[in-house]
Amino acid sequence: MTSKHRDPEYLANARIVRAQVRAAWRRGEDVHCWRRGELLAPGRPFDVGHLDPDGGHARSNLAPECVTCNRSDGGRRGAAITNGRAARPLPVPRRSSPREGLAPW
Helix, strand or coil: CCHHHHCHHHHHHHHHHHHHHHHHHHCCCCCECCCCCCECCCCCCCEEEECCCCCCCCHHHEEEECHHHHHHHHHHHHHHHHCCCCCCCCCCCCCCCCCCCCCCC
16 A cells, blocks of 8 residues: 555545445445446445546545456556556546446446
8 A cells, every 4th residue: 555545635535435335335226346337246345446546535536446456557557667667547438328326436
């Protein structure tokens, strides 16, 4: 975990996103990984990812993400830094219709 993930603003907003996901699950709503759109099964571990990795810690820049997506992207970025080159952003899938419920994801 990087120092940016120890920032009090990030910790507070990530806690809110996690609470929103748990509340959605209690209401029986589906919650999807913002990166690939896969269903996050109720009660299963998930991460809170950054929509824009350089966009700060505001709640509007955080969204639930499957563990695999989040950590793969973090590993790719870390390797790029270690190897002295810029990380290549992956294309973000765009939805044709807005999803009901939790915004912005």
